[in-house]
Amino acid sequence: MTADTLVFDEHDDHDHAPYVEDYFLAKTIAVERLTPSMIRTVLKVDGGERLIASGHPDEWVRLALRPDANTPVTIPVLMENGKWGRPDGSQHCPSRPYTVRNWNPVTCEMVIDIVVHEGGVAAGWAINAEVGDIVGICNPEGRFWFPKTAQWLMMLTDITGLPAVGRVLEELPIGFPAIIHVEVPSDDDRQQFNTGANATITWHACHGLKPTRPGHTELPRIAGNIHALPDGPGYIYIAGEAKAVSVCRAHFRDVLGFDKKRIDAVGYWIEGQARI
Known part of the structure; x- marks a missing residue:
């Protein structure tokens, strides 16, 4: 999105398209310490062409990480019964919600900024993150709602x-x-x-x-x-x-x-x- 693409709600209500469940694996392609308390990660999303942006500028995804050092990140798959699950018995991964700082649908690159703090699952990962790390994400959700009549x-x-x-x-x-x-x-x-x-x-x-x-x-x-x-x-x-x-x-x-x-x-x- 560019500086003139924030959408104002035409009807001043909170009606939006229903959420579509989906999951993706993503490879870390850049890690940068923005400030003492913030780390920026850039993710290349596999299959990102089907990712559905929420339309909210505060949209967030759940960032899924390895359960332990020896277990890779896995994500749910769409089963024959139409539900998402883990038919292979793979382990659920710890996940935390994070704002999508930027999403480029052309390159399928997502920027996520993570606050550094002690004891955090995702913060701990970000501090030691390296290019090549694999994480999981889902389709984003958002909350920011701009009434059409808003003047400030x-x-x-x-x-x-x-x-x-x-x-x-x-x-x-x-x-x-x-x-x-x-x-x-x-x-x-x-x-x-x-x-x-x-x-x-x-x-x-x-x-x-x-x-x-x-x-x-x-x-x-x-x-x-x-x-x-x-x-x-x-x-x-x-x-x-x-x-x-x-x-x-x-x-x-x-x-x-x-x-x-x-x-x-x-x-x-x-x-x-x-x-x-």
Whole structure:
């Protein structure tokens, strides 16, 4: 997609084409440390010509990895009864959801940016990823929904939502007003985006465990410091720790009186739990 291809919903509702189940193997063709907290992987998707993009710029796939060092990645297959399964008895692979930072249907190459953190299944793989590594993915799903009448966008995310922020900004129409707040671990985790939108990005270097407070995120505090919204109908997208994004949503809905139907709050992870 290019900067002028983000689709606005014609009917201001959430009706979209039904999800089509499918699975793919993909070979890692590039690995890059973007920032101290983010690793970029580029995957060549085998059979990617049949992959069905969701149409949402925050779309995600489940990234399937080896169950152990001696077991290769396998994926379900479509059986004669029309269901997906593992008739060969192959082992299920651990998987985690990740945003599709970019998808090129011509080359069948997919970019996935992975946040580095201790103990994560996919993060652990990304830290040691090498060209040639095989992973599994599925057809993507998404949530970002842009009402046709929206005149502005606000995005509030922690670092896990940063790949979605980057893709959305790159796909926004030229000159479209966008107000972005991103919580990152450090100033070195800021990123540059190629966007034609009229975007204002505020970086908050406060993500992660700190002795002065519990938890990893200050998204509710950041949201609470937003006391006014632009005039006219807009759209607010919030992504990050599940409880935190719920608090943020309540602030915009209950304190600022914003239409709850124009807020999408997506829990990318849960404090103290593995992201599965």
